[in-house]
Amino acid sequence: MTIERYKIEEQNQSSLNQHQSRFNFLVADVPNVAEILQKLTDFQVAIPSWALGTGGTRFGRFAGGGEPRNLEEKIEDIGLLHALNTSSGAISLHIPWDIPENASHIKALAAQNGLKFDAMNSNTFQDQPGQELSYKFGSMQHVDKAVRKQAIDHNIEVIKYGMELGSESLTVWLSDGSCFPGQLNFRKAFQNTLESLQEVYAALPDSWKMFVEYKAFEPNFYSTTVGDWGQSLLYASKLGNKAYTLVDLGHHLPNANIEQIVALLLMEGKLGGFHFNDSKYGDDDLTVGSIKPYQLFLIFNELVEGMDAKGMNHASDLGWMIDASHNVKDPLEDLLQSVEAIMITYAQALLVDRKKLVEAQNNNDVVTAQEVLQQAFRTDVRALVAEARLRNGGALNPLAVYRAEKVRAHLIKERGSKTVATGL
Ligand code: LRH
Ligand code: MN
Numbered sequence: 001m002t003i004e005r006y007k008i009e010e011q012n013q014s015s016l017n018q019h020q021s022r023f024n025f026l027v028a029d030v031p032n033v034a035e036i037l038q039k040l041t042d043f044q045v046a047i048p049s050w051a052l053g054t055g056g057t058r059f060g061r062f063a064g065g066g067e068p069r070n071l072e073e074k075i076e077d078i079g080l081l082h083a084l085n086t087s088s089g090a091i092s093l094h095i096p097w098d099i100p101e102n103a104s105h106i107k108a109l110a111a112q113n114g115l116k117f118d119a120m121n122s123n124t125f126q127d128q129p130g131q132e133l134s135y136k137f138g139s140m141q142h143v144d145k146a147v148r149k150q151a152i153d154h155n156i157e158v159i160k161y162g163m164e165l166g167s168e169s170l171t172v173w174l175s176d177g178s179c180f181p182g183q184l185n186f187r188k189a190f191q192n193t194l195e196s197l198q199e200v201y202a203a204l205p206d207s208w209k210m211f212v213e214y215k216a217f218e219p220n221f222y223s224t225t226v227g228d229w230g231q232s233l234l235y236a237s238k239l240g241n242k243a244y245t246l247v248d249l250g251h252h253l254p255n256a257n258i259e260q261i262v263a264l265l266l267m268e269g270k271l272g273g274f275h276f277n278d279s280k281y282g283d284d285d286l287t288v289g290s291i292k293p294y295q296l297f298l299i300f301n302e303l304v305e306g307m308d309a310k311g312m313n314h315a316s317d318l319g320w321m322i323d324a325s326h327n328v329k330d331p332l333e334d335l336l337q338s339v340e341a342i343m344i345t346y347a348q349a350l351l352v353d354r355k356k357l358v359e360a361q362n363n364n365d366v367v368t369a370q371e372v373l374q375q376a377f378r379t380d381v382r383a384l385v386a387e388a389r390l391r392n393g394g395a396l397n398p399l400a401v402y403r404a405e406k407v408r409a410h411l412i413k414e415r416g417s418k419t420v421a422t423g424l
Contacts, residue, residue, distance in 0.1 A: 001080060002079070002083070005083075007405060008084070011395060011397070012390060019386055019390070026383045026384060036351075039314055041086075041388050042315035042316075043320070043346060045320045045338075045342055046091060046119070046321040047322060048092050049074050049097065050098070051323070052068050052074050052077050053331060054326055055285065055324075055424050056325075062327070064331070065408070065415075065417035066414070066417070067411075068415070068421045071099075075091065077332060079112075080407065081335055081398075082114050083394070084401055085336060085343075085394055086392035086393060087339050088339055090117065090118040091116075092118045092119050093162075094423065095121065096128060097422040100161055100164065103164035117167040118321055119167065119319050121158075122173075124154055124175075125219070134147075138174075138175075138225070139151035140174055140176060140192060141192050142176075142192065148192060148195075152200055155172060156203045159204065168205075169208055169210070170200070171246055171273075172211065172213065173215065173246075174226050176193065177189075178220055178223045180222055184225075198239060209243070212236050212246060213232070213245075213251070215227065229261045236270050243270075243272075247261065247265070247271070249274070249296075250275075250283040258295065260302075266303065266307065266310070267306065269310070275323030276321065276322050276324075276338065277324045278291040279291060287337050288324070288339075289337075289338070293341065296345045297376075303318075314346075322338050324338060336402060343385045352372065353376075
């Protein structure tokens with residue numbers, strides 16, 4: 001389903017005056033509006049191909065209807081999101097959940113929808129039908145060289161799919177680990193994993209990056225072989241300069257200081273990108289900014305400071321991706337809210353008075369340092385983010401247009417109420 005441009009303009013007309021007064025009020029105290037609007041325009045968030053249907057847990061999954069039945073329909077759905085918010089201009093594929101059977105057709109369809117292909121994701125955490133060797137006891141860590149080779153070959157196959165689509169990065173998340181003390185020799189598991197990653201690394205085209213995604217626990221509940229930022233950094237440093245760490249916000253132990261981790265990985269030039277989501281307990285994969293919006297702001301504050309310190313391009317030098325699961329929300333509404341939260345938080349981080357913050361830090365003026373950060377966090381920047389959308393042909397209020405156009409009802413009519421999208 002596509003939403004006609006004139007429908008978006010019509011909706012925009014109905015709230016234009018209110019938007020204009022809010023925008024004028026906001027930018028009265030913002031010195032570098034044009035620069036911020038350009039940065040918001042350039043900043044594109046990749047939508048995961050595995051999060052366009054209803055997610056679930058081991059306790060149940062409650063399908064919402066109208067889910068995409070194939071990759072073409074997933075690209076259409078992301079195209080619809082991008083038409084509404086002009087900030088979802090990329091798709092991140094998960095193999096084999098979303099194999100591009102006809103790559104040139106898929107690439108053309110994505111281009112028609114204004115979409116590029118961000119990081120490819122391999123999957124050695126499930127056994128596929130007809131798969132020769134099981135990953136029950138791991139993949140790249142496995143004691144059996146043949147299982148490790150199967151995992152290596154799969155990752156090399158994923159790179160090939162990505163090359164056909166114009167992707168330039170591979171995310172490797174390994175569920176490998178152990179559930180009980182004594183089950184695993186940690187040193188051998190690390191070395192097996194490193195040797196396996198080195199074979200995949202050797203197959204990377206020159207322009208590609210490899211993102212090593214870490215996670216504290218689940219599905220293994222005693223140890224994880226890429227269990228935290230330190231282990232991921234160890235792998236990425238030993239692999240070479242095309243290897244980076246990937247920070248999934250839900251993959252940390254409770255109360256971890258993620259913004260400090262981000263600052264240090266950025267400083268080391270080993271931060272590759274993000275899987276944005278939010279969580280209260282474990283890897284809950286909830287809507288971005290729905291539980292801990294201030295933590296997200298503190299992370300973006302470190303990103304802007306750290307990227308500017310290294311003269312990095314905000315939009316293109318890191319991988320900006322969402323990784324979420326929608327158990328109770330309409331998947332497309334959930335993704336619209338997540339992208340909105342990311343854009344709002346980025347805009348707030350761009351408003352931080354860096355000069356005043358450095359001054360306060362140099363004077364150990366702790367109170368002023370907090371005031372500077374919270375001045376930006378407490379600034380309602382929604383009109384700034386909306387203005388960037390408006391100038392790029394998007395909707396002032398994407399969610400309102402999505403609902404006014406009864407998109408989900410259309411998709412259920414077109415696809416049926418029982419369709420199940422591939423993915424988590
Ligand atoms: C693991 C993870 C990983 C994906 C999967 C869908 O928890 O975050 O990034 O491969 O979710
Ligand atoms: Mn992830």
